[in-house]
Amino acid sequence: MADDLAAGVLVRVLQQYRLRPFIVYAVYPSRRYLEAKVRTLLDHLRTTLSLSLKDAMTRVETLAQTAAQQV
Numbered sequence: 001m002a003d004d005l006a007a008g009v010l011v012r013v014l015q016q017y018r019l020r021p022f023i024v025y026a027v028y029p030s031r032r033y034l035e036a037k038v039r040t041l042l043d044h045l046r047t048t049l050s051l052s053l054k055d056a057m058t059r060v061e062t063l064a065q066t067a068a069q070q071v
Contacts, residue, residue: 005060005063012063012064026042
C-alpha cells in the first residue's frame with residue numbers, strides 16, 4: 001500500500017481520519033499441551049506482524065505528510 005501511495009497509484013482521501021491501533025488475537029484450545037508448531041507460529045506472528053505494521057504505518061504517515069505539504 002505504501003508503495004502504491006508513493007507511486008501515485010493510490011490517493012489518500014479523508015486525510016483527517018486515521019485508523020485506530022488494533023489487536024490481533026490467536027485463539028487455541030489449551031496452553032497446557034501447546035504443540036511446538038503452534039508455539040512457533042505464535043512467536044513468528046508476534047514478531048513479524050508488529051514490526052511489519054509499525055513499518056507500514058510509519059511509511060504511510062510520512063507519505064501523508066509529504067502529500068499534505070505539496071497541496
